[in-house]
Amino acid sequence: MMSRFLPARFRKSVPIIPVVRMNGIIAASGPPLQTTLSLAAVAPTLERAFAVKQAPAVAISINSPGGSPVQSRLIYKRIRDLAAEKDKPVYVFTEDVAASGGYMIAAAGDEIIADPSSIIGSIGVISAGFGFSEAIKKLGVERRVYTAGQNKSTLDPFQPEKEEDIERLKAIQLDMHELFIGLVKRSRGDKLSDDPDLFTGRFWTGHPAKELGLVDHIGDMRGFIKERFGDKAQMRLVTMPRGLFGRRPQPGVTGLGGVDPSMLTSHAASGLLSALEERALWNRYGL
Numbered sequence: 001m002m003s004r005f006l007p008a009r010f011r012k013s014v015p016i017i018p019v020v021r022m023n024g025i026i027a028a029s030g031p032p033l034q035t036t037l038s039l040a041a042v043a044p045t046l047e048r049a050f051a052v053k054q055a056p057a058v059a060i061s062i063n064s065p066g067g068s069p070v071q072s073r074l075i076y077k078r079i080r081d082l083a084a085e086k087d088k089p090v091y092v093f094t095e096d097v098a099a100s101g102g103y104m105i106a107a108a109g110d111e112i113i114a115d116p117s118s119i120i121g122s123i124g125v126i127s128a129g130f131g132f133s134e135a136i137k138k139l140g141v142e143r144r145v146y147t148a149g150q151n152k153s154t155l156d157p158f159q160p161e162k163e164e165d166i167e168r169l170k171a172i173q174l175d176m177h178e179l180f181i182g183l184v185k186r187s188r189g190d191k192l193s194d195d196p197d198l199f200t201g202r203f204w205t206g207h208p209a210k211e212l213g214l215v216d217h218i219g220d221m222r223g224f225i226k227e228r229f230g231d232k233a234q235m236r237l238v239t240m241p242r243g244l245f246g247r248r249p250q251p252g253v254t255g256l257g258g259v260d261p262s263m264l265t266s267h268a269a270s271g272l273l274s275a276l277e278e279r280a281l282w283n284r285y286g287l
Helices: 039-050 069-086 101-106 133-138 163-191 206-212 221-229 261-283
Strands: 016-023 058-064 090-099 111-114 119-121 234-237
Touching: 016 039, 016 221, 039 069, 058 069, 058 101, 058 221, 069 101, 069 163, 090 101, 090 221, 101 119, 101 163, 111 206, 119 206, 221 234
Parallel strands: 016 058, 016 234, 058 090, 090 111, 090 119
Antiparallel strands: none
16 A cells, blocks of 8 residues: 555556446437537547556447547547557447447547457448338328428428439448548558458457458457456446536536526427437347
């Protein structure tokens, strides 16, 4: 216990590995009381982790079925920028899922360590919705849309689909897919296999993902850190600093303080839809 009062040069060196946990869907923002992963939400924690001067590396655990491709890429880039700036290797550990945008973030690791049951991959782009044009006819509802610009009502769920709208959306998806593929290839390099299914949106568990070059090792954070840095290595979870009254702010969560009571119904409806969308993302991977 007294060792902490000794000058640093007299203390025994114990490797300290900062750990950042990222859990949830990836989105720029979410409804009240729901945590989402975004650059704004995770950047302060990443900065604190990489600021630990004596740390030989930074560990990141990821558990996400994906979401916003923009936020995924921004988080990826911030991790790589900090790794280069602080000259520290990054080890990413996958939990239940590191798929789609979740895998894009995982690709920021110099090495990726997966659990044997982790779901890995899903390198693709998806857009999903519902069509209600027949439903509103049966209900006797008349849809009225007024636009300035012929493409402003593209893919309106209350109107029949148009072939040109679908083609335009697919062109955008293909462009985003190519960006995703390029990022993975740059990050993983010659580790990747030439399997034709690699970039089709398929996903795998840990061992097949390792054979494909999507991850480097099979294992867990504690075992890997101890093996890499010795039995005395310690992992320190990095969280947001505590604010006034000792409460820790929650990244990505919007409080309800000051909201007019009449708005609560709107928030509840928004939260329900968002919860259904989030559930659908996790369900894609059987979770």
